Amino acid sequence: MDVTYNRLFKLLIDKELNKTEFAKEVGISTNTLAKLSRNEFVSMEILVRICRKLNCTVDDIMEILPETRERS
Template sequence: MDVCYNKLFKLLIDKGLKKTELAKIAGFSQNTLAKLSKNETVSMDIIIKICRALDCTVDDILDILPVNEEVMCK
């Protein structure tokens, strides 16, 4: 796990949106949504779509975790 999308999910809660609503608004698939939920990497195109849909920056939706560090997402 190299990335953590907990910031994204907190932002969705703050905006009153469900994950499936984000997928529809941003225009990405359920498979991509599953990857996000598992903290797997997704393409930069997806990150851009999410940022545009939520009017935010990359820093607002994800953290990049240190290499070789067994840290759980906070």
């Protein structure tokens, strides 16, 4: 299963928020911010903190991508 956090970064742009400053306000590390940028999995606790800060739902900041099947 793959995820994307493009919605989060679009939301930050729409709200004119700097990624690094936002991460500090939420209390997430630069490593976690990098994971989000690379569309890697982060803990649910991190997602909840982000949603609380932005007053949104998880659907507003991430998307679960459909699985792709490899052909043999």
